[in-house]
Amino acid sequence: MCIKSRNTGLDVVRSIAILLVLVCHITMWLSTLYTQLYGEFKIPFKFFSSFGWLGVEIFFVLSGFLIGKIFIEDFITGFNGSNKRTLLKFYSRRWFRTLPMYYLMLIINIILLITAFPTHDTQIFLQKASNYFLFLQNFYGRAELGGLDLMAVSWSLVLEEWFYLLFPIFIIILRKTSKNFTHQTFLKFLIVFILSISISRIWHVFFQDIRFGSVTSAVFLRLDTFAIGILFAYLQVFLPDLYNVFIKKRYFILSVFFIILTYFLAIYFNAGLIARTVLFTALPFAIAVFMVFLERKMNGENKIVEFTSKISYSLYLIHVPLLSNFLAPCAYILYVNTIKIPLFVTFAIFFILIYAVAAVFYRYYEKPMMNLRDKRFIKNLFQLN
Secondary structure, X not given: OOOOOOOHHHHHHHHHHHHHHHHHHHHHXXXXXXXXXXXXXXOOHHHHOOHHHHHHHHHHHXXXXXXXXXXXXXXXXXXXXXXXXXXXXXXXXXHHHHHHHHHHHHXXXXXXXXXXXXXXXXXXXXXXXXXXXXXXXXXXXXXXXXXXXOOOOHHHHHHHHHHHHHHHHHHHHHXXXXXXXXXXXXXXXXXXXXXXXXXXXXXXHHHHOOOHHHHHHOXXXXXXXXXXXXXXXXXXXXXXXXXXXXXXXHHHXXXXXXXXXXXXXXXXXXXXXXXXXXXXXXXXXXXXXXXXXXXXXXXOOOHHHHHHHHOHHHHHHHHHHHHHHHHHHHHHHHHOOOOOOOHHHHHHHHHHHHHHHHHHHHHHHHHXXXXXXXXXXXXXXXXXX
């Protein structure tokens, strides 16, 4: 089983996710900019403040669903009998998709911060920066450098990389310890995995009183979100009749209603127990139902949506350093002695420039690096031939 063509519905889901993130962060910087310049920002920023979080949650479930299909092919239906070869194949394709762009932006961020804060203790800086290279920043907090954050959006990538590092190993262990490993065995493990993480999250919130933001980025309390995406991929492959139950308009409407409800819970009641416990389990299921409806029901092609989906990773990694280091400071310099520029004009300018820069990075770096995984010498390196 392989995905031969893009799915418009999933491209729409990914585009919605990245647009939510961009709207959140552009609005955040516009809030700061217009307050400094004009002493006011009429749009209630709090309403947009969790758009980014919701967008990332959508990314998590979508990532689990897409990788789940590949995972099922590699480790269940198309398993070649070699644990090592299967792991290397999975890791190589995953890492060539995510790591080159991540490390490029990390290095760029380090250079920008060293330039902006030349007096910062270099030894401490490099020591803290090593956490980001090893995807350990979530274990020590997001702002490690004396109030500086090397890469603000990287917390979500930490969750993804740890999940895709550990989950295949769990399945290999399960294969070795099971007398008769079948896809039903995998399903049982998947359900136990989701329940275990959910119960662990509830326990930590009750007995350690972890705040909403800390729960969001806690690696071992969030891995179930990706597993829920894999669960729906499993239903699509092995239990299509049950999968089709979710592809009904009433469930789609309910999922949209629930996503909106949980969004307001996250904004206004995030200190409550429900927002810090049940929300993180229930929301991924609602997103999954929303996603599979669009995956099945949306047909045709839309070049803008497809391209936005393709460059979404570059958009995600690029937009914050571009906003903080270039767009917002330049706008301040240009606006400070001029008439008040309408908010929507500045928003449009920021969005277009971010989109254009991301498209360039995708075309000339992200895509070529991703294509390397299909080169013969890479396959030889990872012993995939």
